[in-house]
């Protein structure tokens with residue numbers, strides 16, 4: 001009963017960054033527990049990916065199978081149940097992504113183990129693993145204790161620095177046996193959200209608006225302000241969900257990543273899914289009426305006030 | 320077709336000061352407003368749209384305290400036919416999988432063809448209940464769904480992946496579908512709807528009434544346990560600009576000019 005097993009995620013024939021991030025989290029933890037890190041790669045035509053993972057893991061369990069051509073949680077679950085029961089790791093790490101969260105909870109049920117979502121910190125103890133994670137939109141952290149072996153964790157994306165290589169793990173080819181039969185869900189295709197030609201990723205200055213604008217009609221003056229300073233208007237997910245701005249203007253993990261010289265966040269709380277898309281900006285300015293808004297933890301300059309007062313006043317100063 | 324929607328009552332904490340209570344494991348609730356979980360609003364809308372398209376009946380289920388009745392009434396006012404609240408007094412400390420056990424016990428006794436959940440609870444942010452519930456019922460699931468086309472036996476869904484991709488999938492029923500925000504436009508309850516909701520059935524059940532194996536729920540029945548809640552340490556705090564609005568705007572204007580923006 002030992003070892004940290006990490007499920008690698010890939011898409012379009014390439015490993016996703018999150019796979020390297022989770023491996024890095026696993027290696028840090030393994031140094032504390034004295035365990036080894038085992039990467040799991042399920043796919044078809046993945047030899048090259050296996051080699052790359054071997055630089056970050058003590059062992060790579062590599063299974064090739066036509067059923068792994070496209071992601072389907074049912075197929076992955078069939079394989080992982082077998083693998084976990086056979087290898088008895090103490091911890092299993094999965095990316096907290098659309099891929100990982102489709103799989104993790106049902107895998108935990110089938111294995112009869114405890115699971116914690118969106119992990120950002122790990123503390124091993126004599127009777128189990130303590131996991132830190134954010135709750136309430138990032139206003140609080142929670143420490144949760146997992147009492148089962150293995151402990152299953154889904155690890156936050158874009159949080160851990162992807163590891164530098166340095167290991168030379170062995171690649172073990174594993175036969176997953178009968179997988180891909182009896183499926184009740186079927187992959188059909190991947191679609192790219194159609195583009196309307198708007199591109200916020202190249203902008204030098206971005207004004208991001210959040211739910212704090214409250215109503216669509218309040219956007220007018222902000223749009224005018226943005227135009228005046230030569231900025232592109234973008235938004236957090238609720239603003240896009242409400243249809244106030246086009247989908248291509250969404251900043252965040254399910255939107256675009258922007259790295260402008262200046263990002264001005266107006267009425268955005270700073271949930272990590274939003275921050276993931278703008279944290280690379282050179283200068284971040286946040287206006288929010290809540291002094292405890294998590295956005296102030298990533299901003300360089302902060303103003304606690306009503307954005308509907310600050311924006312007109314600022315517009316006047318810049319007239 | 321019988322459709323159920325799982326609704327969670329949550330505190331609206333976006334603009335509130337969230338304080339950890341004396342136990343270290345809960346938050347001070349007196350001054351918080353409670354609402355229906357954001358993603359569940361979209362889940363309910365998806366169910367109501369389906370009802371309008373096909374011959375279907377929509378019911379609501381929530382695991383929660385008496386106050387969760389308010390959330391259920393809101394759902395009834397929007398058009399659901401009936402609601403059930405499973406009282407959670409004896410279920411405190413349930414983690415995501417334990418909550419799924421409670422819901423699974425309910426659906427075993429009260430079978431439906433399709434369950435909608437939200438893709439994430441805005442307070443605990445687990446994204447566990449939908450897929451775990453499906454597994455417990457022996458059903459398939461699919462999560463982060465933004466579009467659903469319902470055929471006679473199967474459904475085609477579009478689920479949102481990171482980076483601007485949608486995964487198109489086909490899924491058999493019965494199933495659990497977890498809905499992501501943004502795929503539809505949740506309706507508001509009409510005055511008439513609110514009136515009608517008063518006469519619709521809203522039943523409260525104790526865990527015993529759904530034959531729940533209580534060793535699988537509550538803190539003792541959960542395989543993960545909350546140790547503590549705390550305010551995260553701020554690593555690099557922003558420089559806060561003080562003064563009245565005009566002073567703040569003035570300083571900000573200077574900063575922007577310095578950066579070559581004006």
Ligand SMILES: Cc1cc2nc3c(=O)[nH]c(=O)nc-3n(C[C@H](O)[C@H](O)[C@H](O)COP(=O)(O)OP(=O)(O)OC[C@H]3O[C@@H](n4cnc5c(N)ncnc54)[C@H](O)[C@@H]3O)c2cc1C
Pocket residue numbers: 137209210211212213235236237238239250251252253254255256266267268269270271272273274277287288289290293305306307308333334439
């Ligand atoms: C799978 C998944 C993917 C997601 N992807 C994204 C993504 O790509 N991008 C994204 O943004 N979110 C994403 N989210 C949603 C994310 O979790 C948050 O819900 C969202 O970012 C919150 O948006 P917000 O800050 O605008 O709203 P809220 O969190 O509601 O915050 C509103 C803020 O406005 C402030 N405010 C209110 N009135 C005023 C005023 N008059 N003046 C100044 N301030 C005011 C409030 O104090 C509050 O801080 C995703 C969620 C999930 C589950």
Ligand SMILES: Nc1ncnc2c1ncn2[C@@H]1O[C@H](COP(=O)(O)O)[C@@H](O)[C@H]1O
Pocket residue numbers: 325326327328356358359362380381382383415418435436437438439440441443444445446447448449
């Ligand atoms: N107490 C509850 N009662 C009913 N449904 C719930 C409850 N908690 C969670 N859910 C459902 O499960 C979804 C995901 O929640 P979670 O897994 O906690 O993030 C929510 O959007 C709800 O639809």
